[in-house]
Amino acid sequence: MIESPKIGIFEYFSKDELYRIHAATLEVLEKIGVKIEEENALRLLDSIGSDVEFSKRIVKIPQHVVEEAIKKSSHSVLFAGRSKEFDLKLEGKKINFGLGEGAINILDCETNSIRPSTKNDVANASKLADALPTIDFVMPLFTAQDVAKQVMPLHNLHAALKNTVKPVMVVDFGLDANYLIKMASTIVGEEQKLKERPLLGMYSEPISPLTHGKDHIKNLMTFANAELPIVYIPSAASCSTAPATMAGAIVQSNAETLSGNVIAQFTKKGAKFIYGADTSVMDQRTGVFSYGAPEWMIVNLAMAQLGRYYNLPTWSTGGCSDSKILDGQATLEAALSLFIAASSGANLIHDVGSFLNFGLTGSLELVTICDEIISMISYVLNGIEVNDETLALDVIAKVGPGGHFITQKHTLDFLRKEHWMPTLLNRQMRESWVKSGSKDLLERAREKTKNILSSHLPNPLPSDVKKELDDVLKKSEKEILNA
Amino acid sequence: MVFQVSKINTAIKESLLTFDREKLIEATKKGLDEGHDPHDLLDVVTSSLREIGDKFENGEFFLAELINAGEIAKTIISEYLEPSLKKSGSERKVIGHIVIGTVAGDIHDIGKSIVASMLSMAGFEVIDLGVDVSPDKFVEAVKEHSPEVIGLSALLTTTLPIQRETIKALEENKLRGQVKVIVGGSPVTEDWVKEIGADGYGEDAIEAVKIVKRILDISE
Numbered sequence: 001m002i003e004s005p006k007i008g009i010f011e012y013f014s015k016d017e018l019y020r021i022h023a024a025t026l027e028v029l030e031k032i033g034v035k036i037e038e039e040n041a042l043r044l045l046d047s048i049g050s051d052v053e054f055s056k057r058i059v060k061i062p063q064h065v066v067e068e069a070i071k072k073s074s075h076s077v078l079f080a081g082r083s084k085e086f087d088l089k090l091e092g093k094k095i096n097f098g099l100g101e102g103a104i105n106i107l108d109c110e111t112n113s114i115r116p117s118t119k120n121d122v123a124n125a126s127k128l129a130d131a132l133p134t135i136d137f138v139m140p141l142f143t144a145q146d147v148a149k150q151v152m153p154l155h156n157l158h159a160a161l162k163n164t165v166k167p168v169m170v171v172d173f174g175l176d177a178n179y180l181i182k183m184a185s186t187i188v189g190e191e192q193k194l195k196e197r198p199l200l201g202m203y204s205e206p207i208s209p210l211t212h213g214k215d216h217i218k219n220l221m222t223f224a225n226a227e228l229p230i231v232y233i234p235s236a237a238s239c240s241t242a243p244a245t246m247a248g249a250i251v252q253s254n255a256e257t258l259s260g261n262v263i264a265q266f267t268k269k270g271a272k273f274i275y276g277a278d279t280s281v282m283d284q285r286t287g288v289f290s291y292g293a294p295e296w297m298i299v300n301l302a303m304a305q306l307g308r309y310y311n312l313p314t315w316s317t318g319g320c321s322d323s324k325i326l327d328g329q330a331t332l333e334a335a336l337s338l339f340i341a342a343s344s345g346a347n348l349i350h351d352v353g354s355f356l357n358f359g360l361t362g363s364l365e366l367v368t369i370c371d372e373i374i375s376m377i378s379y380v381l382n383g384i385e386v387n388d389e390t391l392a393l394d395v396i397a398k399v400g401p402g403g404h405f406i407t408q409k410h411t412l413d414f415l416r417k418e419h420w421m422p423t424l425l426n427r428q429m430r431e432s433w434v435k436s437g438s439k440d441l442l443e444r445a446r447e448k449t450k451n452i453l454s455s456h457l458p459n460p461l462p463s464d465v466k467k468e469l470d471d472v473l474k475k476s477e478k479e480i481l482n483a
Numbered sequence: 484m485v486f487q488v489s490k491i492n493t494a495i496k497e498s499l500l501t502f503d504r505e506k507l508i509e510a511t512k513k514g515l516d517e518g519h520d521p522h523d524l525l526d527v528v529t530s531s532l533r534e535i536g537d538k539f540e541n542g543e544f545f546l547a548e549l550i551n552a553g554e555i556a557k558t559i560i561s562e563y564l565e566p567s568l569k570k571s572g573s574e575r576k577v578i579g580h581i582v583i584g585t586v587a588g589d590i591h592d593i594g595k596s597i598v599a600s601m602l603s604m605a606g607f608e609v610i611d612l613g614v615d616v617s618p619d620k621f622v623e624a625v626k627e628h629s630p631e632v633i634g635l636s637a638l639l640t641t642t643l644p645i646q647r648e649t650i651k652a653l654e655e656n657k658l659r660g661q662v663k664v665i666v667g668g669s670p671v672t673e674d675w676v677k678e679i680g681a682d683g684y685g686e687d688a689i690e691a692v693k694i695v696k697r698i699l700d701i702s703e
Contacts, residue, residue: 404593406547407554412502415547429686 001088001136002095002342006383009093009345012301018309021251021302026063028255033060034210038217041263048266059259066258069265075311077272079137079229079348080199082165082187083459088136090229090274090313093345095381097338097374098137099129100320100351101156101171101203103362104145109446112325114361117142119155121362124453126163128364131456134374137167139203141354141362150175151477157183157200158473162466163458169201169231169350177202177219179476181226186468187461194228198272201229203350205278206256208236217263224264224271231274231315231348232260237289240282246295250302253277261312274348276303276315291355292322292333297340304344316346319370320355326363326442330356334366335373342377365445368452372424379420390414424448491519492527499531502548504555511563521567525575528556528564532604540689550597553604577608579699582624583634584612586645591668594688595636598667601688602634602695618645618652625658632695635681637668646671647679663698667691 013021035057036042042059046052051060076091088096105114106121125141144155153173157180160168170180184200185191194200202223204216216232223230234256236242242249257275264271280289280296290296300316307314318341321333334353341349352374353367384390395410405411424444426433433439439447461469491514498506514524535552538544565575581602585595592614603609610628612620621633633653635646646666653659663682666675671684682698685691696702 402590402592404596406550406593406597411547412551415545429690431686431690 001097001134002093002378002381005093005095005342005345005381007343007381009304010301010340010343012298012305012344018305021247021254021306022309024251025254025258026066028210028251029061029066029259030063031060032210033058034206034212034255034259035059036212036217036263037214038212038221041212041217041221044263044266061259061262065262065266069262070258070310070312072265072269072271073261073310073312074270074272075313077229077274077313078198079167079169079201080197081167082161082199086136086166088167088348090347093308094347095342095345095349096136096347097134097319097349097352097370098169099125099135099139099141099367100354100359100362101139101141101143101169102359103142103354105361106142107326107356107361107363107365109326109363109365109442116145117362118146119144119159122156122159123163125362125364125367126160126168127456127458128367128449128452130164130166130458131452132368132371134371134378135166135352135367137169137201137348137350138164139169139171139350141364141367148477148481150480154179154183154473154476154480158469161187161469162461165459167199167201169203169229169348172202172204172216172219174213174215174219175480176215177222179480181222181228182476183469183472186465186472191226194226198228201231201274203231203233206232206234206260208234208241208256208279209252210256210259212260212263220260220264221267224268224273227268227270227272229272229274230264231276232264233257233274233276233278233315235289236277236279237282238279238295239284242279246298246302249279249295250277250299250306253279253299253303254306258310273312274315275307275310275312276346278315278317288322289359290322291320291351291359292329292337294336297337300337300341300346301344304346308345314344314346314348316341316344316349317351318342318349319352319366319373320359321366323356324361326356326366326369326445330363330366331369331373331441334370338370338373339377342374342381364449364453365442368445368449369424369441372422375423376420384418390418491517491524495524495527496531496534499528499552499556500535502551502555504558507555507559508563511559515563515567521564521571522573525560525564525568528559529606532556536604546597549604550600553600557600557603578606578701579632579695580608580610580628580630581632581634581695582610582612582621582628582630583636584616584621584624585614585636585638586642586649587615587617588645589637589639589642590614591636591638594638594668595634597688598634598636598685598691601692605692605696607695618649621649622652622656622658625653625662626656630662631699632663632665632682634665634667634691637666637670639668640670643668643670643675646681650679650681665691665694665698 079088106117121142122140129135129138140156140160147155153175238249279299318338319334321330323330353370354362494510539549666681683694685694
């Protein structure tokens with residue numbers, strides 16, 4: 001968590017450019033419109049003065065409605081932990097980091113091979129995220145591939161809730177979000193109490209270009225009414241599901257997420273809407289949706305700046321890669337995307353350590369490496385104190401030319417609080433490094449991950465809560481599979 | 484009385500572990516005033532330093548803290564414990580004598596000083612000649628102090644050859660046989676050590692102490 005970055009946050013656009021993007025977005029919504037596959041949402045938008053063509057499900061939303069929705073939004077959103085000390089306040093330039101969710105494979109770093117991920121992997125990812133100090137919110141990283149597909153999202157949430165006290169965010173995967181809410185309610189006792197302790201957030205997506213799917217809009221409305229955090233953002237690919245120009249892709253993404261906010265805010269005033277875009281590029285040689293592309297980094301900078309302009313909490317992406325194995329490419333793309341996302345000032349930065357191989361594979365070791373990267377980035381962005389004591393004139397005078405600072409009290413007073421220390425990166429001299437086994441970053445990350453998984457015990461749920469959670473899972477599972 | 488001894492010992496140990504010079508001086512003075520055996524107090528200082536060294540090796544303490552502990556221990560030993568030992572007709576047992584300095588033409592001080600500090604912490608008597616020390620000065624110091632080891636530091640690639648010249652000067656004065664030579668500094672390699680006929684080098688200050696102990700056959 002970076003509570004209040006001292007350094008200037010990256011403002012990517014000039015004011016004029018920002019305004020032109022906003023104006024173009026309003027024009028898209030008012031003149032071209034969006035397609036909404038959900039009847040109730042169409043009627044809702046009709047009732048507030050949008051131009052709805054019911055037969056084609058196309059809605060043209062006037063400027064004043066879009067802007068009114070922005071005004072109705074929550075400008076500060078509480079995303080709660082099971083323990084209060086892990087609560088996140090999504091506002092201003094508070095920067096938080098978390099995993100992603102959606103991988104169907106886990107990368108075995110020892111053999112560089114992959115296997116389908118299981119519910120146990122979800123539990124391990126949540127446990128690791130619970131232990132790592134820089135991870136502020138937990139997404140399950142993997143999906144449980146060893147359970148029935150229709151109920152997989154419930155199992156992901158079940159494993160996450162049991163293994164972390166940090167705020168949990170899950171992808172809806174089109175499953176009725178009421179089931180997710182029911183499960184999270186068991187942690188606080190009843191659904192009503194979730195409003196005070198919103199420890200569950202939902203991630204859902206429109207379908208680019210400019211289409212809102214039925215199940216996702218239903219879930220958006222369900223979460224709006226439940227007053228729980230909603231991340232509703234497009235994953236558009238420039239050159240395929242969005243224009244080739246980045247400015248055009250940003251305008252379209254903005255129209256998609258802002259029209260989602262209109263539905264959310266007119267469903268429930270003050271809906272906990274989190275704004276952003278996971279928009280990247282379709283690679284022109286392979287056709288893949290790139291996870292390490294600098295185009296995505298531009299989108300991250302753009303959306304954080306636009307989000308601040310609208311005074312909405314923002315979503316971003318970092319710590320992921322296009323590599324097939326955990327190698328130099330993976331750590332390079334992870335580090336750069338994390339640094340760009342953090343210096344955009346976004347409130348929730350997700351996908352940490354995951355999504356190798358175009359979002360299909362996750363790596364626990366990359367999560368561990370990203371913890372070190374985030375720790376370094378936080379140290380830099382938190383800035384330094386500049387005052388009489390830190391300017392150190394007295395001690396500079398005391399030592400004078402020649403001599404050294406090692407035995408000065410000033411040095412002892414500051415060396416621990418002023419400096420960053422690595423926990424994973426190695427600074428040994430070559431001979432000592434050779435003596436201690438010549439371990440590279442990957443091997444050290446593997447050891448650290450193993451140690452955490454074998455020693456960290458997440459604060460357990462009280463036994464009655466655990467039983468209730470298990471019961472709700474079983475009951476929901478039955479309902480869904482028998483339907 | 485037993486209680487009192489342990490109280491002073493605890494105070495000495497605690498002040499060393501918190502790098503508190505004033506508290507350490509106060510505790511040592513009190514210990515001597517109350518008639519404690521300076522040998523016993525010295526043992527506490529030595530064992531505390533060993534503990535600090537262990538804590539450094541396992542990452543708990545930082546380098547500057549290690550050096551500071553060594554420096555304040557040195558003050559206590561030279562200004563309070565040694566004079567008290569001398570008064571009672573006894574003296575501090577050291578495990579060896581070392582003359583150290585940065586070679587002629589080089590005024591880089593810090594690496595050599597850290598090594599000196601580590602050696603002194605390990606129980607050696609260290610005679611630090613400072614920086615820009617000519618081969619002649621090293622020869623004089625060996626004659627005067629009869630150390631078991633001399634340490635030649637050089638940070639610059641261009642001053643490395645002075646380490647060779649210093650060894651030659653020792654040979655010319657027929658002193659090479661009575662003293663071991665260790666060399667140090669970033670550009671020093673194992674090959675260089677062999678080439679100039681030195682007895683050893685350490686990659687860092689911790690390693691330097693180990694090397695000195697090894698060539699003098701002192702057990703860890």
